[in-house]
Amino acid sequence: EVQLVESGGGLVQPGGSLRLSCAASGFTFSNYWMHWVRQAPGMGLVWVSRINGDGGSTTYADSVKGRFTISRDNAKNTLYLQMNSLRAEDTAVYYCVRPGSDYSKYTWFDPWGQGTLVIVSS
Amino acid sequence: EVVLTQSPGTLSLSPGERATLSCRASQSVSSSYLAWYQQKPGQAPRLLIYGASSRATGIPDRFSGSGSGTDFTLTISRLEPEDFAVYYCQHYGSSQYSFGQGTKLEIK
Numbered sequence: 001e002v003q004l005v006e007s008g009g010g011l012v013q014p015g016g017s018l019r020l021s022c023a024a025s026g027f028t029f030s031n032y033w034m035h036w037v038r039q040a041p042g043m044g045l046v047w048v049s050r051i052n053g054d055g056g057s058t059t060y061a062d063s064v065k066g067r068f069t070i071s072r073d074n075a076k077n078t079l080y081l082q083m084n085s086l087r088a089e090d091t092a093v094y095y096c097v098r099p100g101s102d103y104s105k106y107t108w109f110d111p112w113g114q115g116t117l118v119i120v121s122s
Numbered sequence: 123e124v125v126l127t128q129s130p131g132t133l134s135l136s137p138g139e140r141a142t143l144s145c146r147a148s149q150s151v152s153s154s155y156l157a158w159y160q161q162k163p164g165q166a167p168r169l170l171i172y173g174a175s176s177r178a179t180g181i182p183d184r185f186s187g188s189g190s191g192t193d194f195t196l197t198i199s200r201l202e203p204e205d206f207a208v209y210y211c212q213h214y215g216s217s218q219y220s221f222g223q224g225t226k227l228e229i230k
Contacts, residue, residue, distance in 0.1 A: 035219070045159075045167065045210055047219035059217050095166055100178075106215055108157040108172035115166055 002026040002111055004096045009116030016086050016120070022079040022096030022113055030054065030074040031102040035109065036081050038092035048094070049081065050105060064090075086120045093117050124148055124213045128222035134230040141198040143225045145211035150191045155215030158187055158196045161224075162207045170209075171196065203229075 008020040022034075036048040049060045049070040058070050069082040079096055096113040099105070125148040135141055145156070153174035159167040169178040171187035174194055184199045198205055206229050211222040 037219075044223045045212075045221040047221070050217075050219075061218070100169065100172060106155060108169055108178075108212070108214055109159075109167075109219075110169035110172075110178060112166040112168070 002098065004098060004111060004113035006094065006096050006113045006116040009094065009118045011119045011121065012086055013122050014087060014120055017082070017084045018086065018118060020081040020083065020094055020096075020116055020118070022081075024077045024079065024096075024098070027098070028102070029072075029077040033099055033103075033105045034070075034072060034079045035097040035099070036070060036079075037095045037097050037109070037112075038090075039095070039115075040089075040092045043092075046092075051079070052105065053103070083118070086118075088120050091118060091120045123218045124151055124216060124220050126211050126213060126220055126222035128209075128211060128225045130225060131223075132226045132228060134228050135201055136230045137201050137203055139201050141196075141201055141205070141227055143196040143198075143209055143227070145189075145194040145196070145222050147192045147194070147213060151213050152215055153190045153194070155213055156187075156189070156194050157212045157214060159210045159212065160205075160207050161210065167210065198227075201227075 003025045005023045035050045051070045067085045071080045093115040095115045097109040099107040100110040101107040129144045156174040158171040161167040175187045208224045
């Protein structure tokens with residue numbers, strides 16, 4: 001069974017940092033691009049970032065570019081999101097997402113992790 | 123960037139009725155890159171439809187997707203109590219992976 005389990009969320013002050021982790025199991029992690037998607041309270045889904053299978057290619061939404069860094073450790077089957085210079089508008093549930101098809105960056109998202117909540121507030 | 127606009131914002135129907143949800147793209151997109159997700163309160167989104175019309179594994183056949191170009195539709199033929207949720211469309215054919223703002227399907 002494919003599983004994605006996020007951790008690392010919590011309360012952080014504006015300007016602070018947080019690192020999210022996503023432990024993957026049940027599939028060959030290194031074969032897949034991986035993504036982060038976030039959802040502010042009561043709002044819709046917003047794509048945040050993606051990384052290719054070997055970690056050599058990354059892309060970010062404009063809203064997080066220069067502040068967030070996506071990375072992965074294929075030996076540990078783990079995806080990360082390092083979030084720096086956090087702002088109130090970064091408050092959201094952050095989902096780790098696997099594409100529905102391996103080796104491809106342009107596929108649907110399936111499955112999704114359960115999400116981890118990040119609250120940026122003083 | 124492709125902007126997806128979903129309508130209506132809220133749809134009030136009764137169990138057993140047919141639901142039709144719309145997703146309009148700001149420019150023509152390939153139907154190969156259009157997906158639909160269902161999200162219930164406190165849960166992660168779940169894939170329903172990909173490639174505009176292909177049902178994901180385990181999705182009941184009362185869910186169907188159609189459309190092309192700029193206009194796409196998710197149809198639920200006969201609503202079950204568990205279908206009342208928020209539905210999102212997504213375009214995954216570009217680096218922005220844009221989502222629609224969602225349609226809330228509520229019990230009338």
